[in-house]
Amino acid sequence: MVENNRISARIGRIVIYTIVISLGLVCLLPLWNIVAISFSSSEAVTANAVGLIPVNFTTETYKLIMEDTQFWRSFGISVQRVFLSLLINMVLIVLMAYPLSKSKRVFKGRNIYMNLLIFSMLFNGGMIPTFLVVKNLEMLNTIWSLVLPGAVQVFSIILIMNFFVGVPKSLEEAAIMDGANPLQILLKVYIPISLPALATVALFSIVGNWNDFFSGLIYMTKVSNYPLMTYIQSLSISIEEMLKSGASANSLENMMQVSNKNLNAAKIVVSIIPLLVIYPMLQKYFIHGIVVGSVKE
Amino acid sequence: MKKDRKILKQMATLSIASMLTVSLAACMDSSSPQESATTTEDGKTVITMGRVTAANSKLPEGDTYENNAYTRLVEEKLNAKIVNQFEAEGEDYDRQVALAIASSELPDMMRVNSKDELKELVENDLIADLTEVYEQHASDYIKEVYESYDGRSLADATFDDRLMAVPATVGANAPNMVWIRQDWIEELELTLDDDGDSLITLEELEQTAKAFVENDPGDTGNPVGIPFAHWLNAGDYGGSALTMSSLAGVFNAHPRHYVKDENGNIVYGSTTEGMKQSLGVLNEWFNNGILDPQFGTRTWDDIMALLTNGQTGIVTGPWHIPDWGLSAVREMDKNAEFVAYTLKGENGKANVYHENPTGQFIVVRKDYEHPELAIKILNLFYDEIGNATDLEADYPEIAKYSELGVDGSTRPFNIEVYKATSTLDDFSDLIVPAVNGDISIDDITKAGIKTDAKTILEYIEDPENAETSAWSKYHSRMKGIGLIEKLTNEGTFNWTTPVYYGTTPTMEKKGANLLKLEEEDFIKIVTGTEPLDYFDRFVSNWKKQGGDEIIAEIETELAEQQ
């Protein structure tokens, strides 16, 4: 009896391990394939011959990227955007989460603010009116059009607000006794305690801003001003599209010379490197932050 | 106390609300007349532009779309500085135009890609009337160019007797040619085109394809029949690569175009009896193994791979396909050579249609102070530069661009304005004599043609070691345009003129679905999923789902123009 159990337990264990490892591979291999493509020669890639190992190994693509000024300009724009957004997002998040975490009694009007924030999440004027506002503020083609419209991250504010609510009142009371004003309390008491949650929210801001491509499409009128993801998105012009739009033979010729799957793969690889670098560093924080934010009661 | 508080609160809310409404009006309303910086500090006129760019401009280091040899020329000759309001290509460009219209801030000049967009701009009174400035400023040569299309060019840009745009011209690219591996024909000792008129019959093509598949001259172990793109047809010859246009021509069918049938009724080419017959032929080929067995699911890249690998040696396309489509074959196989034929129709001729002579348009925004600059730029680039006798001496920077192969999209107007027969004329008058030695290369004044002739001679002198681009130019000019010249001179073209090139309202709404129906049903018929007679059901569906409405609309429009 016990023997049977042991065997079935062992089989079960093997099955589970296999499934889990397969799932892990399913996540890893497609990405690995792109990396392999980026290191393979054009002909091999066109012939679909590349699997997990580069065929006709070459670093040509990466060399080309090094010389591609537009790629690095877009890279720089994205870095700048992430940096500025992070700053503005975090400042606004903590500034707003703190008062909102107070009860209605203590903070008159708290509910009005809350409702205003929530409503703004549910309802928006649409693409065109927002575009018109940005345009009339003369922010088109500037970094601010990528940063300011997304300055208030309501979801993150709610997350941190909930976290603040859970901070023991005693800490706050102690600070009040010492004569601290709300700003000081926020800085000295709440922020230090909420670092994991803040790290989570910071990660959301960084990732969201790095990955967003749509704002660039709408607010930038020239490729030279595109942030990185918008630039990469613009690379995917298919030859079918060009034929159907009546491109001249000359343009077709020129386009064929640069439409390299392997070059695009390399650009993609480089574009995710910053995330790959930050990600493991913040991994333990955000896991902790999410867990705490949701399971804790 | 509390009551006062309440009233105060209400008043505050009210005043804030009214302030908001006022600020909103200011913040979003952009209906005020557009002002733009009209002159730079040094007195140059500013022209803001919307530019259509291309993927690989090949501009030398330091030059951009806003600042290059062409824009500097405009500054020098016309004292005007070009500032780009937006630069984009493909769908991105359409989006930029839509956004510009939405914020009612059009650039001073921009390209518009279709007549419908032009119509919309005219109806919304957003662009300027160019009739007078054209009359006054257009050079004689430019006027000749437009006239060479029997007046259709300017007519396309004219609304209510007012010229509202500068039209681009589209030279004829007919026919859709069949390109076959010449080296394979020789290897297998096949004979094609006994009478030497460059027209081959269906049977000849079928036999060649069969020989290729059976003998595998590419030595791949996996030879494939003739490949076609899954969309099977295109609206013009320039974009006809991998289409069945030539085959349809055998039965005098012109898919995707509206033509008059024997009774004078307007029909859609894809629904004619000739179309059915040509699909029948394709189905036969499919069953006999001389058509690509994976037709319908193979992508463009797939087909190119087949060619490059040597799995297939027959492909259809326009005269310039060697420049961008077949060059890879040469890279893989130094012995590869192609010959171009077109299919002989039942009437013994090559049945072709006249393409839409007008491509895109350049428009000037309504209240721009210097609309004449548009005509002056037109003159500058398409007359002065185009006809320059000594580009290197007079316009050295631009001559350099020609050498580097800088993309034409870098010019202020990304359009072509050529006489209707310019491709052929340049070929017959300049390239052929130069290649034959009748004239010296240095006698050729047009820089682009000069380079072409030089490269072709390079190839002829040493075919094996010549550069791929030389091989390409040789093929596209000597074989491709050469074929057009031959058919023109021997009078073996049979031209049909479609009755309508535009877009009707129903075409806008249902056009995409009708095209999808056509593409999908044709694939079914060719691969045998449906029998040939299913074509009749396709025709009745097409008519029901919008086709009849479209034809009625075309008839109305044509009647109005009488």
Next chain:
Amino acid sequence: MSVQTAKTANLENAETMKQKKKWLTTNSMYHLMMLPGMIFLLIFSYIPMFGIIMAFQDYIPAKGMLGSKFVGLEHFIYMFQLPDIGQVFKNTMVIAFGKILLGTFAAIVFSILLNEIRVKFLKKSIQTVVYLPHFLSWVVLAAVVINMFSLDGTVNQMLTFLGLEKLNFLGSNSLFQPLLIGTDVWKEFGFNSIVYLAAITAVDPGQHEAASIDGANWWRRVWHITLPSMLPIILLLAILSLPNILNAGFDQVYNLYTPMVYESGDILDTYVYRIGLLGREYSFGTAVGIFKSIIGMILIISANEMAKKYTDRKLF
């Protein structure tokens, strides 16, 4: 006596005054802290809201919002008559629901399985790998998906190898929705499993021990102990994801769709983008956008009410 009461009264008054003053400054500080954010919100969220006027006009950019003709509900009526809208709405629902249901299921299953992995190193590395796709943008992942699922891609190469027919994932209306749902689940199942895993580990191990002793096998323990303990979280997350139903994933669809699959892949947001912006039908596009927002609001408010009712937490 009265002097004494007066004095204490004064003292008390002074105290309350001080308290009031303090309270006042604290309160004003709160308002001050809210101010910067609210200004941004005003400019970028609330002012654009007035743009919905366009949906009730025949908006012509040259005339602006103050000058365009008012047409009432004309665009809304037109919208409901269009067969397209029904299809687009259906697509949005199907795709979104598919993602939520399948995604939740996959995340739960994965978390349960992952929990059984004892080899720490393996567990940690698998976690790192499966969390990764969530952090990548769809611009990047679309390239990966196209590489895998195109007619000449990896999946089809495998199918051909097994002697099966190729599948046109990216071009066929019957396969596109499953592709969208499947790849989105692939992207998110790892990240979504974090919360579930936390809930599982929060279960008192004593319960499992007791059940083992009583002879329950692994499956029984999962069914009777693990899953029930996760129920509150599962419910909460399911409810929290309802508001997103109408956002079936613009980024993903935009980067993967082509005209061939508009019929099955067009969601409300891509439809509005194509017709309302690219097609320059500004008024109509805004009307569809409003329609989406209203339904979204109804869903979110119902979700909040459900959360309040069935669990002890709420969104707001």
